[in-house]
Amino acid sequence: MNRIEEQKLSVLIITFNEERYIKSLIESIDFADEIIIVDSYSTDSTTEILKSFPNIKLIQKQFIDYTSQRNFAIDQAKNDWILFIDADEYFTPKLKAEIISTINSKDAVSAYFIYRVFMFKNRKLRFSGWQSDKIFRLFSKAHCRYTEDRLVHEKLIVNGKTAVLKNKLIHYSFASYSEYKMKMYKYGILKANEKIKKGQKPVRLLQFLHPVYTFLYQYLIRFGFLDGLKGITICYLNAYSIFIRYKEFFRITSSKI
Template sequence: MILQEKQLLTALVITYNEEQNIKKVLADLAFADEIIVIDSFSLDKTFKIASSYQNVKVAQRSFDNFASQRNYALSLASNSWILFIDADERLTPELQQEISIIIHQRNAASAYYMRRSFMFENQKLRFSGWQTDKIIRLFKKENAHYNIRKIVHEKLVVSGKIGKLKNRLIHHSYSTYEDYKQKMILYGKLKAQEELLKNTRPNFFHFYIRPGYQFLNQYLLRLGILDGKKGFVICYLNALSVAVRFQELKKIRSKN
């Protein structure tokens, strides 16, 4: 392993009504050289809390979609190395140390996947499609940007080699049933915009077969059944998101 001169790291977080998460995620990011929070005019105390940290830069921008929000955050970063974390994600000390080592390697890749452990309330979800979950969270700014046509579950377009970190990111996505349900409904409505761009014309297949397949795939093929009641809830709500996507698309098309 060949090390190079000091490399600086910028940590980015986009937020909306994250007062229950913001202190914990900022504590996890304290090892970064620069921390920037982009808040979408939260209705709770998120902006106030983040602004109280002397080592955190805070900006506000109206939310249009996730890809645009993330690209805007990238434009504010001062450093080459970017760590993009969601407010409900947590970094273990081992992951923090691994990141600090990786960015100082001369032969470092342009970006790195992180595997994620999905937490259902305070317990790890072992299956339900999440067992292979991975996402790019560490990358060089000059080698990456978010695809503006993927406005939810946004895709990072990377130029160059992509590596994989050993330590897992902890994902506290599910806090309560209603919270996760509203999140899935929002994602479904945003995905409808993607389908509109693809000129999708929803029909029986989209309204019934797609949601049904989503549920059965995660619950049976991806072993959600082994997660018990938790697995059923997650698989159902993910299928609901697919149903909402095409119902929303139908509404949008009927107005045009």
């Protein structure tokens, strides 16, 4: 991927009721050549905030699942280089500089992982499975697409080489217990529908074993206990999402019998 001229960057964000962080996020991506927001008809002040920025292209689209929403956003981008971020993430000056330098490098590859610092109630969470959290955020549109067999926890399919950026994103995942619990509940519902879409069959024993395993793995093996009460909370809520997944899975499949 030889670089002859300065590369343009499209920043993509999907939103729904993101009034808490969206203004500071937009202000932190002043290095973008294009900013596209795909909003799922927010009911808070998200769209009003976004409309105050004249350089943003705002599109409203009914939410079906995360993968289709992301692929739709990619299709709207004018530039090949895509930076896909969440509304609760924040860029440091060092990460901005690295991104610009990377896409203009003659040695640029098809896609880049970015590590994230997980924030719990505005304080850094050091363990509980999040210490190695990294995700594809920067990639070439010509070589990447999100696989359509996932409805949540999207997977980017990369045709080419990948690498990892040195600097990290700040991830303000949630500000309260109830907020994160609702998020995990919604993820569980989507994962249940994903299993049905794939034609999988429910196994009753997993409804209990899988959540217990998830909690113990993150709390013990991934050192959640070192995060104190925060670690217990995160590990429990992640296990709760697994439980909801199987509960909904069984509910849907039993209703079809």
